[in-house]
Amino acid sequence: MAKILIVEDEEQLARFVELELLHEGYEISKAFDGRVGLEMAEKENFDLILLDIMLPGLNGLEVLRRLQISNPTPTILLTARDAVMDKVSGLDAGAIDYITKPFAIEELLARVRVALKNHPKMIQDMVKQDTNPAASSEGQNTSESKNGKQSEGVYVWNKLVLDNKRHEVHYDGHLITLTNREFLMLETLLSNMDIVLSRDTLLMQVCGYDYIGETNVVDVYVRYLRSKIDDVYDVKMIKTVRGVGYVIRSTE
Ligand code: CA
Numbered sequence: 001m002a003k004i005l006i007v008e009d010e011e012q013l014a015r016f017v018e019l020e021l022l023h024e025g026y027e028i029s030k031a032f033d034g035r036v037g038l039e040m041a042e043k044e045n046f047d048l049i050l051l052d053i054m055l056p057g058l059n060g061l062e063v064l065r066r067l068q069i070s071n072p073t074p075t076i077l078l079t080a081r082d083a084v085m086d087k088v089s090g091l092d093a094g095a096i097d098y099i100t101k102p103f104a105i106e107e108l109l110a111r112v113r114v115a116l117k118n119h120p121k122m123i124q125d126m127v128k129q130d131t132n133p134a135a136s137s138e139g140q141n142t143s144e145s146k147n148g149k150q151s152e153g154v155y156v157w158n159k160l161v162l163d164n165k166r167h168e169v170h171y172d173g174h175l176i177t178l179t180n181r182e183f184l185m186l187e188t189l190l191s192n193m194d195i196v197l198s199r200d201t202l203l204m205q206v207c208g209y210d211y212i213g214e215t216n217v218v219d220v221y222v223r224y225l226r227s228k229i230d231d232v233y234d235v236k237m238i239k240t241v242r243g244v245g246y247v248i249r250s251t252e
Pocket of ligand 1: 008009010052053054055080
């Protein structure tokens with residue numbers, strides 16, 4: 001079950017939110033102080049953090065900034081005031097959402113559900129590996145296959161090479177021209193090799209989490225990618241996992 005950290009100095013509010021989340025089946029930890037909250041979030045891997053902005057010790061935005069460097073974790077900000085600046089700086093600092101106090105508990109629960117669905121921690125972990133070369137050399141591909149991440153921003157699948165820095169994709173030395181979104185989609189699948197990604201997750205990665213529209217745009221991009229890669233080079237790179245989403249497997 002998802003582990004959630006609540007960092008909120010209004011102890012009654014923290015307790016109330018904790019009870020509601022426990023009732024939903026989540027595992028909960030609490031901190032009433034920014035500094036303590038940061039320490040807990042650095043030590044333990046939470047799936048989600050509910051973070052108040054006005055906190056003793058260290059304010060929420062500072063906690064968020066430091067955590068982005070040490071252990072990026074999906075975070076929803078709790079803002080007491082309806083302060084636009086706080087929200088903007090919060091989102092700039094890497095928060096995925098915010099909710100203004102006082103809030104209806106149903107709204108908070110709904111946002112928690114959406115956050116956990118759209119921002120699974122494994123994606124965050126992959127992003128973290130990207131920024132942490134030490135971690136990527138250990139935790140990466142232990143299989144025999146050479147498929148996967150080859151170096152910083154370079155992903156390989158059989159004869160396909162995606163180079164993020166050059167923003168180029170080659171198959172057996174041939175340049176493949178992709179649109180920005182096709183490129184992003186392919187990069188997301190390659191950087192999460194062997195992990196089945198849901199349409200929602202892919203949509204969030206490719207179109208942004210505030211995208212409002214049909215998730216079948218994901219299927220459309222997959223079709224474009226297949227027509228530019230699979231069909232041309234006679235391979236089956238992107239696998240459909242019925243009822244779930246898509247995956248690129250390292251062993252094929
Ligand atoms: Ca507060």
